[in-house]
Amino acid sequence: MRKLPLALASLAAGSVAGPALAADLNVSVTLPRLNVAAYHRPYVAVWIERPDNTAVRTLAVWYEVSNVAEGKDWLKDMRTWWRRGGRSMTLPADGISSATKAPGTHAIRVPGARLSNLPAGDYVLVVEAARELGGREVVRVPFRWGAPNAGRASGSTELGAVAVTVTR
Numbered sequence: 001m002r003k004l005p006l007a008l009a010s011l012a013a014g015s016v017a018g019p020a021l022a023a024d025l026n027v028s029v030t031l032p033r034l035n036v037a038a039y040h041r042p043y044v045a046v047w048i049e050r051p052d053n054t055a056v057r058t059l060a061v062w063y064e065v066s067n068v069a070e071g072k073d074w075l076k077d078m079r080t081w082w083r084r085g086g087r088s089m090t091l092p093a094d095g096i097s098s099a100t101k102a103p104g105t106h107a108i109r110v111p112g113a114r115l116s117n118l119p120a121g122d123y124v125l126v127v128e129a130a131r132e133l134g135g136r137e138v139v140r141v142p143f144r145w146g147a148p149n150a151g152r153a154s155g156s157t158e159l160g161a162v163a164v165t166v167t168r
Helices: 006-022 068-073 079-084
Strands: 024-031 043-049 055-062 104-110 121-130 136-145 149-154 161-167
Touching: 024 043, 024 055, 024 121, 043 079, 055 079, 055 104, 079 121, 121 161, 136 149, 136 161
Parallel strands: none
Antiparallel strands: 024 104, 024 161, 043 055, 043 121, 121 136, 149 161
């Protein structure tokens, strides 16, 4: 068998993992405008899980960052995220945590480099929202990492449309 020069061998190896490494993950989360007497912006967590519900990576956590100590106390209201990995996170986390968002559609773009160690395969994007004097809701959107595809689901109360797109 003929040996390839080192540069060619690394190029050939990179082409096998290329689609997963070159892909970006784009997420769109809609927070509906609710007609309630006292509206409080929801806390929201966005993360990736394997199909067996094991958490892989938290992508975003929106909570009260102006008063970090008090804001962190209420993160456990997002029960699913908290139990699957939120309680072990150190917040604030650079590039992940930010302030709560107003009603509307919000985009999260995760460059492929940030997910470079994520093996190609089937995953679920999970978005959970919890609101003071309101409810709690979880929306799950299956997607495939490593090839261009898209998925969409919708909540019924605290969350609107949630979409995930994997692009090259």
